[in-house]
Amino acid sequence: MNHAKFRRLKGDLEQQRGALRSVSEHRRDVSDELARLNISIRSLYESSPYKLDGWQPGDDLTELLKFPTADLRACYLDVAAIKHAIELQALKNDLQARIDALSAQITPLAELVDNCQRYVTENAL
């Protein structure tokens, strides 16, 4: 039996699981920061005396950038904060895609390693 190969497969699995944990933690941090920023933007907007025509909290933030900066300022909105929130959303989506891709790799590998481990254990190899 090729023990070195089996160890390598198990090592690959652990490495991929570690990568998944790392990306998941990153995504969680980004998600938390984005949530805070969204709350801040919403709160500022709702406290302003002026409202933008055709946009309301919960709508796509990229739509905000179509308004003149002066209008945004009148609504207590900061272009830099909006752009940062848009970047965070894109990063969150990208991290989620990486999580999905890693999960798709890990699931069959974990099943294979589990099958091999069961075979090795039950046959005392």
Place this chain on the structure above:
Amino acid sequence: MNKAPTLTTRRDRIAATKTQRQAVADAPRARAESRSDIDAQCLRWAQEGAERIGHKVGMVAFGSRIDDLFRVRPVNDLVDLGPVLAHLLTPERLAAILAQHLERHADGPTAAERVAQVAQMDRDLFDLECAEEAHIEQLEATGLSISRRADADPRAVLGLPFDRVTTAAPAEASDPTIRSTPHVAQTGRVAQSSYVANRRE
């Protein structure tokens, strides 16, 4: 000019072989074997029926009512009509009537043929899986990262021989359909690969 098979081609062949193997495992029994079972059962019923009815008719001679002759007391809520029918119709006639229903189903391999065919397919499948694993190792040697199939045969992955005597239970995820044929023992069907069967010994 022959092109070297790609990994995808190899995996397609493995999937196709598994499908063929399942088809053989699930194929109907040989009609002649089913007919033989029916003939034998009708003979057993006829013998049992002759004894039961002979006994009852004999009791009439000692005063039992003739109209009780075909009254039966259910055992566990069941009344088995087989013995009476086989005795009255004759086992040959009953078997011929029952055997007509076999014609509705396709003829299949004999038990021995099925065992041989499945064993050959298991061997072929193992060879295909070993070739797939060798192909993956070649690609990995060039620096590529290749995902293995979740249901790859552990023997092929771990470099173990096909004929290794094993004791372990099979990996259920690898072939759940094959494991779900509870009538295997009665029909003589081969419902598990030799890999699976070996592991259960």
